[in-house]
Amino acid sequence: MSTRTSPYDSSTDDPLAYATGFHAPVLARDVQQRLVTAATGVYVDATLGGGGHARALLDVLDPEGLVLGIDRDPEALAEARERLAAAHDAGRFRAVRGTFGRLRELLEAEGVRPVDGMLFDLGVSSHQIDAPGRGFSYREEGPLDMRMNPQRGLTARQVVNAWSERDLREVLRTYGEEARAGALAHAIVEARPLDTTRDLAEVVEDHVPPPEAVKTLTRVFQGLRIAVNAELEELEAALEQATDCVRPGGRIAVISYHSLEDRRAKRYLRYGNFEGTPRRDLYGDLVAPWTETPRAPIVASEAEVEANPRARSARLRVAERREDEALGTPLPPT
Numbered sequence: 001m002s003t004r005t006s007p008y009d010s011s012t013d014d015p016l017a018y019a020t021g022f023h024a025p026v027l028a029r030d031v032q033q034r035l036v037t038a039a040t041g042v043y044v045d046a047t048l049g050g051g052g053h054a055r056a057l058l059d060v061l062d063p064e065g066l067v068l069g070i071d072r073d074p075e076a077l078a079e080a081r082e083r084l085a086a087a088h089d090a091g092r093f094r095a096v097r098g099t100f101g102r103l104r105e106l107l108e109a110e111g112v113r114p115v116d117g118m119l120f121d122l123g124v125s126s127h128q129i130d131a132p133g134r135g136f137s138y139r140e141e142g143p144l145d146m147r148m149n150p151q152r153g154l155t156a157r158q159v160v161n162a163w164s165e166r167d168l169r170e171v172l173r174t175y176g177e178e179a180r181a182g183a184l185a186h187a188i189v190e191a192r193p194l195d196t197t198r199d200l201a202e203v204v205e206d207h208v209p210p211p212e213a214v215k216t217l218t219r220v221f222q223g224l225r226i227a228v229n230a231e232l233e234e235l236e237a238a239l240e241q242a243t244d245c246v247r248p249g250g251r252i253a254v255i256s257y258h259s260l261e262d263r264r265a266k267r268y269l270r271y272g273n274f275e276g277t278p279r280r281d282l283y284g285d286l287v288a289p290w291t292e293t294p295r296a297p298i299v300a301s302e303a304e305v306e307a308n309p310r311a312r313s314a315r316l317r318v319a320e321r322r323e324d325e326a327l328g329t330p331l332p333p334t
């Protein structure tokens with residue numbers, strides 16, 4: 001179940017208030033109003049992108065507040081630094097390059113741990129999808145790259161040309177949630193070498209009837225992108241480290257765009273583990289580092305979805321870091 005409990009009035013508020021040609025942030029007002037609990041605090045935008053959410057956070061912080069942005073994509077950092085140059089010069093904004101899977105280290109290096117709140121707006125930006133040279137989109141001809149950080153790691157081209165048929169099937173099945181994973185992995189191996197996004201799209205189009213081709217293409221490209229960028233491993237590492245990096249009473253906000261992300265966010269924020277297993281103390285109370293608030297995901301209003309179709313699949317979960325006492329009483333020695 002999801003809930004539309006936004007405290008702002010979507011009939012009068014512009015859902016594109018923080019959008020630029022680079023990216024239109026989703027649920028920006030909800031993030032602004034639910035994440036910030038201390039106007040002079042330190043907030044981390046772990047997925048800086050074009051700086052839209054960071055701008056929204058800066059707008060509700062006092063001049064003493066700080067937003068620290070993290071991204072692994074140099075194009076995103078350049079865009080956000082330009083957009084937020086005035087805030088940077090005023091000492092209210094900093095941008096650092098890195099992966100959020102190394103959150104603790106990044107925050108320690110910046111001297112800001114613990115922080116008052118942290119945002120994860122998962123996945124890729126519109127700019128990354130729209131730039132043909134990045135290879136994220138089956139709609140544009142481009143090299144099969146798909147790396148968020150184009151200077152590091154395996155490309156999608158290496159994955160489709162060098163991984164075994166079995167590994168490719170696992171990627172398509174697990175990360176793409178694609179029912180034809182086996183047949184498509186076999187077709188990819190038969191069609192090697194594949195160099196461009198079009199080469200890959202043609203393999204899919206040759207094996208899937210036209211009415212289903214677009215959805216299948218979306219799933220295949222999603223699966224590869226998740227594998228290339230180790231997105232789920234990054235998310236799990238970041239959520240665990242966030243528990244160590246946000247002060248008690250501070251908050252975390254996670255916006256996910258598909259069930260693989262949302263399931264992990266939900267389980268971790270609710271139970272403190274990725275299996276979704278509740279742990280209870282001697283009194284039967286749930287032992288977990290976070291309290292989800294509210295307990296259901298927040299979704300975009302119809303007006304926002306109409307203005308920004310990308311908002312349709314967005315799920316925002318917000319949770320508050322519990323006081324250490326709430327982490328449970330240790331069992332007495334037996």
Ligand SMILES: C[S@@+](CC[C@H](N)C(=O)[O-])C[C@H]1O[C@@H](n2cnc3c(N)ncnc32)[C@H](O)[C@@H]1O
Binds near residue numbers: 024048050099101121
């Ligand atoms: C959906 S966009 C964020 C857009 C941003 N909220 C805005 O308002 O423009 C996601 C961004 O997170 C970055 N990103 C994704 N995974 C990352 C990771 N593990 N470490 C660092 N940055 C990551 C991507 O490069 C991308 O720029």
